[in-house]
Amino acid sequence: MHDDQVDVTAEAVAALVGEQFPQWSGLEIRPVRSTGTVNTIFRIGDDLAARFPMRMADADTVRSALVRESRASAELARVSPFPTPEPMALGEPGAGYPMPWSVQTWLAGTPATDTDPSGSEAFAEDLAAFIAALRRADTGGRRFSGSGRGGELTRHDPWMEECFRESEGLLDVPRLRRIWSRLRRLPRESDDAMSHGDLISGNVLVSAGRLGGILDGGGFAPADPALDLVAAWHLLRVHPRQALRRSLGCGDLEWERGMAWAFVQAMGLVWYYAGSNPSMSTMGRRTLDRIVASAL
Template structure:
């Protein structure tokens, strides 16, 4: 089932043809289109050590190429500071064989995504996650600031999106209660300078080995943002006990912790309704995150 109205089909035949045309040294390697909860790219495994990512939503090829090149630079930069395995960029492919956009190739990482191997009750995993976030925060921003795209800047700039989410969530969620919560979150002040962040620490982007962090995927969004942004992982990935382990390890004060909760809330509100039919795993993640946030609030603010 397609997730987006403008979604582009990706098949193993298309991938095989692209590899034969553009990277003939890899032709003949087994190609597996992976079942994925991802919402941005189709992921294809090439042999034992490579993976290819194909943007799912139709966009201008030149803009897509520029975005993939930015992501490759960001991924390479993150790989230099990460204490855990991450994919490393290998090449960027051209449109062809019926696929209309550029695409990218990275190294393949072994492991099981956290959707399939739930690490939420593991204190050790929480400690690993804190070590990953801390290493990223310690990286030099080199004077760069938040780009203004997606999450990680000013909470109130998401009001219009949140209004749509509340409207679309009628009948799915307790919208009046959630509106009151957003009215609290959106007023949280920002006091700390940008730090380097992964930007999307959700279960589908985290690999688990045993009960430990085995690696982190989708690293192309690495960049400067609100220090609270990567704290979305506390709500997407952890139960209350390990969540406290993460908070203590990162020495989060109350404001930073609440802003992390706010970013997780914003993300969760969007995925519940948007993927309720087309990606039930993502939709369920959003519901679970909202439940964890609500459970953490001793009093949900009154008013509207």
């Protein structure tokens, strides 16, 4: 999926686990099929998952990022009303893999990429309960400090211009430019709140038609409260989407800013993963279709 992608095999994972975590040596190592774009994942026995960053980077930089993710994941686990993975260990380079890696608990459930809860209002209300719980969590005086989604919409203008350029021939770019020209100007009306930051279908587990758990909590941090509303556009059809909005009591401005963040994310997914991760590209198209239909 990436030009700088680093591959890792089950044999290498078994060697790393045996060398660095002998308490888990001998447990079965199994690759996990995933649409994820950041980590290659292997199960360690029945209760653990090892996550290996895909894109090559300096080992110290990766280690620092994994430490931050571990702290964020632990903080999310303390406030989430639904199960989330908990950090267990940090591994070091070895066995041909050049970067640090992490181990966390494994959560049972089916990713929303493999089942379709989009028509369920009960599922939508579960998502709303999760988002509301995060918003109630204490920011500890922290503010949004990243360069990704969750700050000011206009800071994404250069990225959006690249997306529009790369999407010629794939999407109705003139119409999408018009939508972005309106969304990018939406002002903020609320202070930062704690946010998961990436509520896409691959990070949401479904169990018996309800929300069963949330993955990838390493980005849990303060951000625009509208950021987690991307879930409404990535995961839900019209009526469940409105159920989520009612449950959260979203006003027009907050709701449209959530649409804007989903738009930013979806525009990048379509062209970047068109050949390397078709399901992720398709998700971006579906989200854009929902936004266009709502904007008509």
